[in-house]
Each structure stands twice: as structure tokens, then as C-alpha cells.
Amino acid sequence: MKVTPRTPSGFLELLPAEQIVFNQMIKKIQHTYELFGFTPIETPAIEYSEILLAKAGGETEKQIYRFTKGSNDLCLHFDLTVPLARYVAEHANQITFPFRRYQIQKVWRAERPQRGRFREFYQCDIDVIGSFNPLIDAEIPSVIFTVFKNLGFEKFTIKVNNRKVLNGFLAGIGAEEQSQDILRLIDKVEKISRDDLIKEAESQGISKTVMTRVFELIDVKGTNEEVLKKLKELPVNNDKYTAGIKELELVLSGMSKFKIPPEAYKVDLTIARGLDYYTGTVYETTLDDYPSIGSVCSGGRYDDLASHYTNATLPGVGVSIGLTRLFDQLRLAGALNITSSIPTKVLVVPISEEFLGAAMETATEFRHHEVSAEVYLEEGRFGKKLDYANKQGVPFVAIVGTEEVQENELVLKNMADSSQVVVTIDQASEIVKK
Amino acid sequence: MKVTPRTPSGFLELLPAEQIVFNQMIKKIQHTYELFGFTPIETPAIEYSEILLAKAGGETEKQIYRFTKGSNDLCLHFDLTVPLARYVAEHANQITFPFRRYQIQKVWRAERPQRGRFREFYQCDIDVIGSFNPLIDAEIPSVIFTVFKNLGFEKFTIKVNNRKVLNGFLAGIGAEEQSQDILRLIDKVEKISRDDLIKEAESQGISKTVMTRVFELIDVKGTNEEVLKKLKELPVNNDKYTAGIKELELVLSGMSKFKIPPEAYKVDLTIARGLDYYTGTVYETTLDDYPSIGSVCSGGRYDDLASHYTNATLPGVGVSIGLTRLFDQLRLAGALNITSSIPTKVLVVPISEEFLGAAMETATEFRHHEVSAEVYLEEGRFGKKLDYANKQGVPFVAIVGTEEVQENELVLKNMADSSQVVVTIDQASEIVKK
Numbered sequence: 050m051k052v053t054p055r056t057p058s059g060f061l062e063l064l065p066a067e068q069i070v071f072n073q074m075i076k077k078i079q080h081t082y083e084l085f086g087f088t089p090i091e092t093p094a095i096e097y098s099e100i101l102l103a104k105a106g107g108e109t110e111k112q113i114y115r116f117t118k119g120s121n122d123l124c125l126h127f128d129l130t131v132p133l134a135r136y137v138a139e140h141a142n143q144i145t146f147p148f149r150r151y152q153i154q155k156v157w158r159a160e161r162p163q164r165g166r167f168r169e170f171y172q173c174d175i176d177v178i179g180s181f182n183p184l185i186d187a188e189i190p191s192v193i194f195t196v197f198k199n200l201g202f203e204k205f206t207i208k209v210n211n212r213k214v215l216n217g218f219l220a221g222i223g224a225e226e227q228s229q230d231i232l233r234l235i236d237k238v239e240k241i242s243r244d245d246l247i248k249e250a251e252s253q254g255i256s257k258t259v260m261t262r263v264f265e266l267i268d269v270k271g272t273n274e275e276v277l278k279k280l281k282e283l284p285v286n287n288d289k290y291t292a293g294i295k296e297l298e299l300v301l302s303g304m305s306k307f308k309i310p311p312e313a314y315k316v317d318l319t320i321a322r323g324l325d326y327y328t329g330t331v332y333e334t335t336l337d338d339y340p341s342i343g344s345v346c347s348g349g350r351y352d353d354l355a356s357h358y359t360n361a362t363l364p365g366v367g368v369s370i371g372l373t374r375l376f377d378q379l380r381l382a383g384a385l386n387i388t389s390s391i392p393t394k395v396l397v398v399p400i401s402e403e404f405l406g407a408a409m410e411t412a413t414e415f416r417h418h419e420v421s422a423e424v425y426l427e428e429g430r431f432g433k434k435l436d437y438a439n440k441q442g443v444p445f446v447a448i449v450g451t452e453e454v455q456e457n458e459l460v461l462k463n464m465a466d467s468s469q470v471v472v473t474i475d476q477a478s479e480i481v482k483k
Numbered sequence: 484m485k486v487t488p489r490t491p492s493g494f495l496e497l498l499p500a501e502q503i504v505f506n507q508m509i510k511k512i513q514h515t516y517e518l519f520g521f522t523p524i525e526t527p528a529i530e531y532s533e534i535l536l537a538k539a540g541g542e543t544e545k546q547i548y549r550f551t552k553g554s555n556d557l558c559l560h561f562d563l564t565v566p567l568a569r570y571v572a573e574h575a576n577q578i579t580f581p582f583r584r585y586q587i588q589k590v591w592r593a594e595r596p597q598r599g600r601f602r603e604f605y606q607c608d609i610d611v612i613g614s615f616n617p618l619i620d621a622e623i624p625s626v627i628f629t630v631f632k633n634l635g636f637e638k639f640t641i642k643v644n645n646r647k648v649l650n651g652f653l654a655g656i657g658a659e660e661q662s663q664d665i666l667r668l669i670d671k672v673e674k675i676s677r678d679d680l681i682k683e684a685e686s687q688g689i690s691k692t693v694m695t696r697v698f699e700l701i702d703v704k705g706t707n708e709e710v711l712k713k714l715k716e717l718p719v720n721n722d723k724y725t726a727g728i729k730e731l732e733l734v735l736s737g738m739s740k741f742k743i744p745p746e747a748y749k750v751d752l753t754i755a756r757g758l759d760y761y762t763g764t765v766y767e768t769t770l771d772d773y774p775s776i777g778s779v780c781s782g783g784r785y786d787d788l789a790s791h792y793t794n795a796t797l798p799g800v801g802v803s804i805g806l807t808r809l810f811d812q813l814r815l816a817g818a819l820n821i822t823s824s825i826p827t828k829v830l831v832v833p834i835s836e837e838f839l840g841a842a843m844e845t846a847t848e849f850r851h852h853e854v855s856a857e858v859y860l861e862e863g864r865f866g867k868k869l870d871y872a873n874k875q876g877v878p879f880v881a882i883v884g885t886e887e888v889q890e891n892e893l894v895l896k897n898m899a900d901s902s903q904v905v906v907t908i909d910q911a912s913e914i915v916k917k
Contacts, residue, residue, distance in 0.1 A: 051791065051792055051793065051794070052533055052534055052537045052791055052792055053792070054534065054568075054569045054570075054572040054573035054789075054792040054793070055531070055534070055569075055573060056526075056527050056530065056531075056569075056573075057527070057529060057530070057531060057555060057557065060527035060529065061527075062525075062526060062527060062570070063524070063525070064574060064577055064578070065522040065523065065524060065578065065584070068522070068523050068524055068525060069522065069523060071525075072523050083826040083855050084850050084853065084854075084855050084856070085850065085855070085856075085857070086825055086826060086827035086830075086855055086856060086857030087825075087826070088499040088502070088503065088824060088825040088826060089499065089502050089503060089506050089826075090497070090499060090502055091496075091497070091502060091505075092490075092496060093490050093491070093494040093495075093496060093603050094528065094559075094589065094591070094603060095491060095494065095548070095591070095602075095603065096490065096491070097489070097490075097491060099486055100486055100488065100489070103486045114529070114550065114552055114557075115550075116548065116549075116550030118548055118593050119593070121491060123491065123548075125528075134488075135488040135489075135490075136488075136496070138488040139488035139489060139490075140498060143498055144498070144499065144824075145824065145871065145874055145875055147860075147861065149825065149857070150499070155528065157528070157529070159552050159553070168529075169527050169528060169529065180860075180861060182860050182861060184839070184843070184860045185860060188843075188858075188860070191847065195850065303843065306840045306843040306844055306847075307843055307844075307846075307847050308844065308847045355488075357485065357486055358485055358486055358487070358488040359485065359488070360485070390522060390578075390579065391520055391521075391522040391583065392517040392520060392521070392522060392523075393520035396520075405618070406740045409618070409622075409737065409740040409741055410740055410741075410742065412741075413625065413740075413741050413742045416518050416519065416629065419518065420518075421517055421518050421519070421520055422518070422519075422520060423519070423520030423583070424622075426581075426614075426616050426618045426619060426622070427581065427614060427616060437579065440579055441579055
């Protein structure tokens with residue numbers, strides 16, 4: 050009796066050609082994070098439930114993979130923020146603040162599987178912990194900009210807002226009590242009509258008058274300078290609102306010092322980030338050519354990361370890229386540059402079996418030159434060996450043992466145009482590396 | 484009430500300076516595997532229990548993290564071999580054979596925690612699936628050799644044996660029925676005395692006569708040529724034994740074609756690899772300077788990878804590095820080269836707050852030059868800023884805003900010897916990259 054080989058639904062598994070592209074994306078994100086001086090950490094996939102669920106509740110708790118082993122009540126982590134909070138609280142005496150960390154790991158959530166939703170997915174997070182400095186808020190978008198440039202995207206928009214502006218405004222119009230609900234309604238403003246929004250608001254006990262004032266705020270549009278000017282002119286008398294505008298102004302001025310091209314970012318007052326977690330700057334990033342993907346990099350500033358574990362106040366700011374979903378959506382859009390199923394740059398092929406030993410030596414030489422090489426070790430027709438290179442997408446074939454070449458020479462065949470040259474291994478390595 | 488921040492025992496969590504070294508090791512292993520044309524795959528951490536436990540039993544099954552979610556009976560994978568078998572069986576029509584894959588992932592086993600044993604650890608596996616060709620068995624040690632060289636080890640020994648030699652010998656002396664037990668005894672030969680081994684054998688119903696013959700085999704020592712010669716001379720009349728010697732000879736001759744230095748490997752007849760899984764070549768690798776770590780890279784050839792999932796016969800050969808344990812043991816031995824807590828190569832420091840904007844622009848320029856840079860954004864004394872660089876192990880500080888320098892120039896301070904030069908950002912980037 051055979052067991053049918055299959056993976057549980059909601060788990061993405063890639064074929065090698067796709068995995069190579071996925072890994073390249075991870076590498077580019079990691080490289081960019083390090084370019085900005087973020088340091089890597091990695092936390093266990095499994096934590097005590099008591100730790101992970103210190104704050105969680107409701108929907109989150111239902112989605113968690115939780116189990117006991119021996120006498121331990123354990124969970125798989127469902128994000129990288131709670132583990133970061135635990136890490137910082139636990140190792141506070143051994144790390145230097147402000148603590149700039151990046152973390153690229155899988156997380157697990159037993160969500161209802163649907164297209165674009167995964168139960169296992171990669172999060173790629175950066176956070177800076179231990180400072181209220183708004184210039185850090187200005188640096189985060191510089192990281193976002195560089196990441197997406199390095200991933201090969203030409204056009205994307207980093208949307209910036211500030212929760213103090215939103216919350217201060219709501220307090221200023223006497224709607225402070227309802228602010229959580231209103232922020233969630235603002236998050237929907239791109240998806241449903243104003244009339245429906247008002248109806249939904251009224252069903253929650255929020256008056257049309259309040260919503261009309263809210264629309265006044267989120268309709269503030271224009272260049273970043275214009276938006277700041279209009280915000281200052283709105284008839285709102287609230288200290289938090291004024292402080293929020295000032296902070297937003299500082300962040301925008303910092304962003305220009307970090308030389309982010311002005312067309313890559315804008316203030317967008319509809320960005321609310323419904324979570325009660327955020328207290329200052331908030332970010333969302335959309336790809337201009339793939340608006341349906343939604344935000345591909347979101348986050349913001351928070352006043353206190355680890356209050357469940359420590360008395361120390363740990364403010365921070367950070368963003369996260371949900372890579373698995375982004376990859377899947379790009380794949381769906383045919384936007385991945387898939388070229389090859391193996392990392393091999395040169396397939397070394399003996400002209401006949403008697404040159405197999407020479408082929409093995411040649412492959413070893415290529416590897417000494419840091420060129421990824423494979424020998425075709427199986428017996429078979431010469432044509433079959435070239436087929437293998439074609440099928441796998443190997444860009445070059447090195448043919449060893451042909452009569453016309455000297456010792457230490459080989460025929461290097463470029464599979465893209467079938468052109469051939471007779472060269473030494475040194476020369477071949479140079480050609481392949483280019 | 485605060486929850487005490489802590490991780491479950493048996494889970495290794497690193498501080499940033501250690502994590503940087505760990506990640507460098509992962510990167511070197513990955514790079515080497517790709518140099519040999521192995522292609523990356525990644526499988527979900529969670530699989531159906533029915534799949535993962537199709538073969539497992541006994542001790543393994545007890546160590547597995549198993550749980551239900553909804554109506555699904557699930558497990559965390561406890562190695563990368565069973566998931567590979569499932570992957571190959573499931574995607575057989577979409578991959579090309581021989582399938583050369585590498586896989587670097589965490590696995591989980593609820594072993595009793597003790598020094599050097601972890602419940603979550605990285606395995607770094609390579610396997611070639613779909614060929615009986617012994618030249619692949621010869622190529623695997625070439626990968627092992629290059630991996631450990633690239634990891635910075637000077638002296639290590641790749642021990643090679645062949646299960647056909649062992650099993651054929653045991654059949655030849657009429658001890659075939661007891662071969663599993665005898666192989667497990669052979670695995671212990673380095674640890675306990677011959678007398679005790681005989682006692683243990685007798686308690687299992689294996690005669691002293693048989694064990695004396697077994698010692699005759701495993702005492703065969705010398706150069707690889709001498710070992711082969713002696714093996715041929717032993718009075719054993721068994722086809723499998725003869726075939727095993729021939730295979731071993733082919734593998735050794737292939738290894739020399741792959742230019743592995745002779746001092747890096749040797750035939751060792753005590754390498755049995757107790758698992759019933761292996762059928763041909765077997766490998767163990769020890770670090771000459773750290774013998775107590777034991778084998779750091781083991782594996783071998785097997786006749787049939789995925790018989791639980793498919794009727795297709797899938798022979799293969801592979802090895803695995805248990806990286807978490809290796810890292811931990813090297814750390815314990817003080818053998819890690821830990822230099823810095825952040826990847827930053829240059830800390831950009833404004834001479835006073837008025838030059839903070841210029842410092843932000845300078846850091847951005849460094850990043851455009853692919854130099855990892857951080858700006859010291861917090862206010863504070865100049866000396867405190869240099870302290871931060873020292874504490875974190877940042878090799879260079881770029882001081883912006885001093886009077887003596889022109890626009891676009893800065894003072895580059897080498898933290899190792901405190902020397903300073905006045906240079907442009909372009910020049911500074913060149914210096915830092917060297």
C-alpha cells in the first residue's frame with residue numbers, strides 16, 4: 050500500500066526553477082537590510098504559548114498551531130514581532146540600543162486556505178527598537194525604496210501617514226471614543242463607496258456628521274508640501290493633531306535627506322493600519338503595476354514593544370514584507386524571471402566515455418574558478434547530454450575530448466545562440482562569469 | 484503581571500554577533516552546494532503524519548512534534564530525507580533525473596535536552612536521486628571537501644566505506660542473520676574495548692568466533708591501495724563482498740579524478756552507519772582538531788528512496804551536515820571568529836547636530852556604493868558615538884562636518900588602529916571594501 054505523496058493545503062511548495070527565483074529574492078532583501086546596517090537574528094519556530102499569547106486573542110488565537118509536548122504548552126510563532134519583543138526583553142542586557150534587527154523566517158497561521166493566503170509564509174521584517182527619534186521613521190522608507198529597487202521593481206509608491214494626525218483629528222472633532230472603529234472604516238475607503246461607508250458607520254453608532262468630517266481629512270491630497278499646508282489649515286484644535294503634523298513634516302524632511310526620489314513616496318491620509326498597536330508614523334507600499342496585490346510592505350511606529358515581558362519602555366518602528374504572498378502573486382501575473390532549474394553555469398560533457406575522467410577534472414577546475422559546474426556522469430548519446438543542458442536551462446556546455454583541441458582546452462558552447470569557441474578553462478571561466 | 488521572557492529548553496537562540504557567524508556558515512555551505520550544481524528546494528515544515536510516519540517507528544516517532552488542527556493529523560518534519568522522498572515522488576514528472584538537490588532547513592525532534600543536542604536544528608543536505616552511478620558516490624566527497632575548506636577548516640578526514648563490503652563479509656562468514664546487530668556493534672568500536680564488545684555481542688547471541696572474524700575485517704588498515712589489496716586477500720567467498728570491493732575501488736578512483744587531496748580521505752572499515760537504510764557507499768567526516776565533535780557530515784548510498792509513496796525505484800546518495808550542533812561545538816571550543824555585532828562597515832557620525840542631514844546624505848552615498856552604512860541618528864557626545872562603533876565592532880567611522888575638509892569629503896577613521904584620512908566618499912568606499 051502506497052501513501053499518496055501530497056502537502057497539506059495552504060502550504061506553498063516550489064519546483065526548483067521557481068525556488069531559485071524565490072531564493073534570489075530572499076538574498077536581495079537580506080543584502081539590502083544589511084546594507085542599512087540591520088543585524089540578523091533568528092528565533093525558534095516554537096515558543097511557549099504563555100509567551101506568544103500574552104497579548105494575542107480572538108481571531109489570532111484561533112489561527113495558531115498550538116500543541117503540548119510532555120508538560121509543555123507550545124505554539125508555532127504566527128509573526129516575528131511577538132518573538133522580537135520576547136527576544137529584546139530577554140536579552141536586553143546583551144544588546145546595544147537602538148537595536149536595528151532584521152529577521153527573515155517562516156511563520157504559521159491556520160487561516161482558511163484561499164488563493165494568495167498561506168498557512169506557512171515568509172516574513173521579512175526590520176525594526177529599530179529603543180528610540181523615539183523620527184529620523185528613524187524617515188530612514189525606514191529608504192530601506193523600503195532600496196529593497197524594491199533591488200528586487201527589480203521600477204514603479205512603486207511608499208505611502209506614509211501618522212496615527213497622531215488621525216487620532217488627534219478624531220479627538221479634535223469629539224470622536225475619540227469611536228476612533229478604533231473609524232480607523233477600520235478608513236482602511237476600507239478604497240474598497241467601498243462613501244455612501245456605504247456612512248451606512249456601515251451609522252450601524253456602529255458613528256454619525257454621518259462625524260464621517261463627513263473624516264472625509265474632509267482623508268480627502269486632503271496634493272504634493273507632500275500641499276498636504277502639510279492643508280492639514281495645518283483644517284479647523285482642528287488638538288495638541289496631538291498638531292504634534293502629528295509636525296512629526297510627519299520631520300519625517301518627510303528626513304526622507305528627502307535620505308535621497309528617496311520624490312515620485313516614490315507620498316503622504317496618504319487613508320493609510321490607517323487598523324491595529325491598535327501603532328502610535329505614530331505608518332507605512333504601506335503598493336506596486337504601481339500590480340495594484341491588486343495590495344500593500345507589499347507595511348508597518349509603523351509603536352510606543353511600547355514588550356510591555357508584556359518587561360517594565361522597560363521599548364519604543365520602535367518597523368516594516369514587514371510578506372514574501373510568500375508577493376512571490377505567489379508575481380508568479381500568477383507572469384512577472385517572475387524564471388530561466389533555469391539548476392544553478393549550474395557550465396555542464397561539462399565528455400565527447401565519449403573515455404574522456405569522462407578528463408571531464409571530471411575539468412569540472413573540478415571550473416569549481417576552483419568559482420564557476421558552478423556539473424559533469425554529465427551518465428552514459429548516453431552526445432545529443433541526449435546537450436538536451437539535458439537545454440532542458441535544465443544551463444547557459445554553457447563545455448565539451449571535453451574533441452580531436453581538434455589541445456590538452457587543457459575545451460569547446461565552450463553557448464546554449465543561447467549555439468556558438469562555439471575553443472578555449473582554455475581559464476578563458477572559459479572568464480566568459481561564463483560575464 | 485509580566486510573563487518571564489524565555490525560550491523552551493533545547494532551542495538554540497543566538498545573539499547578533501553569533502548569528503552573523505552562523506549565517507556566514509549557512510551562506511558558505513549554500514554557495515558550495517551551488518558550485519557543484521545542486522539545486523535548492525524547500526519543503527513545508529508541517530506535513531501530514533500519514534506521510535512523515537509511513538516509515539518511521541519506535542524512537543523516532545516518540546520524538547516527533549505531532550498535533551491535530553481541524554481534522555488534520557500533522558507533524559513537524561524531523562529530517563529532510565522523508566520530505567525529499569515525498570517531494571520526488573510527488574513531482575517526479577516535473578523534475579529531471581538524476582535530480583541533484585540541496586536543502587538547508589530547520590528540523591525538529593523532541594529529544595531529551597543535553598549539551599550539544601537540540602530540539603530544533605539546521606540540516607544541510609545534498610542528495611542525487613535517480614542513478615546507481617558510483618561516480619556520483621565519488622563526487623559527494625568532493626563536495627564535502629570543498630564545503631569544509633570553504634568553512635575555513637584546514638584538517639579533516641572524510642572516511643569512506645561500503646555497506647556491500649560489510650554485509651557481503653558477514654554473509655560470507657555465515658553471520659548474515661545477525662548483520663544489523665553486528666553493524667551497530669561496529670559503530671561502537673571506537674568507544675568501547677574489544678573485550679566489552681565481545682561481551683555485548685555474546686549477550687545478543689553473537690559468538691566470539693564471529694566477532695573475531697569481524698575484527699579481522701575492521702582491522703584492515705593502511706593506504707587506500709593497501710586496504711583494497713588486503714580486502715581482496717581476505718578469505719571470504721561472497722559475491723556481494725567482491726562487488727563491494729569493486730565499487731569501493733571505482734569510488735576511490737573517481738575521487739582522485741575530482742582532485743580531492745589524498746590526505747583528506749581514507750577508507751575506514753569501522754564506518755558502518757547502523758541505519759538499515761544504506762546499501763552501498765557510506766561516509767563520515769571528522770575534524771582532526773576537534774575529534775570529540777564526532778562526525779560532522781555523514782551519509783551514504785541507498786537503493787530506494789521513496790518506496791512508501793511510489794512504485795518507481797529511486798536510488799540515491801547523499802550526505803547531511805548538522806549545522807546547529809557543529810556551530811555550538813565550535814563555539815564551545817572558542818573556534819568561532821566573532822568580530823562584530825552588526826553588518827555595518829561604516830558608521831557615519833556628524834561632528835555636531837547641525838551636520839546630521841549631511842551625515843544622512845553621506846550614509847546614502849555609501850549605500851549606493853554597496854557599502855553597509857549606518858548613521859548615528861541619536862543626539863549625544865561625539866565620544867559616545869565612537870564608543871557605539873567600538874562596542875558593536877564597526878571597522879570604520881566616517882566623520883562628517885569637520886572644518887578642515889572640503890564639501891563631499893569626510894574623515895575616515897579606521898577603528899582598528901585609530902588612523903584617520905581625509906577622503907571623498909568614493910575613496911572611502913574603496914578603502915572600506917578592501
